[in-house]
Amino acid sequence: MNNNKLHALFNDKLIWITGASSGIGEQLCYDLSKLGARLILSARRSDELERVKNACAQPDKHLILPLDMLQEADIIAAADKVNSQFGAVDYLFNNAGITQRSLINETETDIYRKVMELNYFAQVTLTRQVLPGMLARGEGHIVTTSSIAGLIGIPYRSAYCSSKHAIIGFMDSLRSEVHDKGLRVTTLCPGFVRTNIIETARREGTAQEKVEDTVIKNGMSVEAAIAQVLDAVANEKEQVVIAEGKEGMGPIIKRFFPSIIYKMVRKMALT
Ligand SMILES: NC(=O)c1ccc[n+]([C@@H]2O[C@H](COP(=O)([O-])OP(=O)(O)OC[C@H]3O[C@@H](n4cnc5c(N)ncnc54)[C@H](OP(=O)(O)O)[C@@H]3O)[C@@H](O)[C@H]2O)c1
Numbered sequence: 607m608n609n610n611k612l613h614a615l616f617n618d619k620l621i622w623i624t625g626a627s628s629g630i631g632e633q634l635c636y637d638l639s640k641l642g643a644r645l646i647l648s649a650r651r652s653d654e655l656e657r658v659k660n661a662c663a664q665p666d667k668h669l670i671l672p673l674d675m676l677q678e679a680d681i682i683a684a685a686d687k688v689n690s691q692f693g694a695v696d697y698l699f700n701n702a703g704i705t706q707r708s709l710i711n712e713t714e715t716d717i718y719r720k721v722m723e724l725n726y727f728a729q730v731t732l733t734r735q736v737l738p739g740m741l742a743r744g745e746g747h748i749v750t751t752s753s754i755a756g757l758i759g760i761p762y763r764s765a766y767c768s769s770k771h772a773i774i775g776f777m778d779s780l781r782s783e784v785h786d787k788g789l790r791v792t793t794l795c796p797g798f799v800r801t802n803i804i805e806t807a808r809r810e811g812t813a814q815e816k817v818e819d820t821v822i823k824n825g826m827s828v829e830a831a832i833a834q835v836l837d838a839v840a841n842e843k844e845q846v847v848i849a850e851g852k853e854g855m856g857p858i859i860k861r862f863f864p865s866i867i868y869k870m871v872r873k874m875a876l877t
Contacts, residue, residue: 607837617642617805621697622645622691626731627654628656628806630828635662646669646695648671648672650672650673669868675732685735685736688733694740697839699749704810705806706721707762721812722769724833729773730773739872747839748789750794753795759771761876768859774799774845794846797853798825799822799826799848801828826850844847
């Protein structure tokens, strides 16, 4: 979709982006700001949110709302604030997330709980908080960053893959319930994108120090990823794989030739 059409769609729209302090969420802020959107930027680190806001094309149209999404009460309080101050948002980008790197055999249950808490329960909680306002207005668009790892289970990321599969199921159910009420639900399934995702996971204790991030370093640029994201959202796609080249073929191969994909993932390096 060309830039004029994107501008017409997103200009002055109220858009809440979680995970806005880094990576995919950060680039979303830059591109949506250029398109004239009013943004609410959430993540935990307020200094990083300020940095992103100030680097946006129209910082005066944006506000930061620091939030720890591992705390359910924080999510509810933040949503109450947004709902009472602005009413329903036009778009919610459920993008905050954390990865994990370790063998199942070496992964404690608390890691599974932490990854599931952020990548699944927090998204469910925030979505449920914005839903009544969108339903009352009869419009609104919920966009959630899952992953190709939400479509194909791969080694070394069992907690991450489980959480990203789970959120796809939730969003599929949500879409089926709200489509006829005017709401749209888009699930993003990116492949590897060059962001700080491994550093974040190391900081959070869900990836071991020794883990290499070669696949992420060789991933697509965040700018290219967001161009595909905005196109998918503007076209109201239900679910979209965000990838370049043959990486994007994985889900199709799994659907039609599942044994081939199971063989391929068995051979994946543990990085
Ligand atoms: N990069 C990839 O290859 C890739 C591929 C597929 C899907 N994804 C998904 O894309 C999304 C963004 O990831 P990214 O690659 O941009 O990674 P990133 O650079 O590490 O960004 C993660 C974001 O989530 C926020 N976050 C982490 N824990 C949080 C918490 N407890 N409460 C609130 N916010 C929290 C971080 O901010 P603070 O630390 O400031 O809180 C940061 O803004 C994630 O859902 C990820 O799973 C990434």
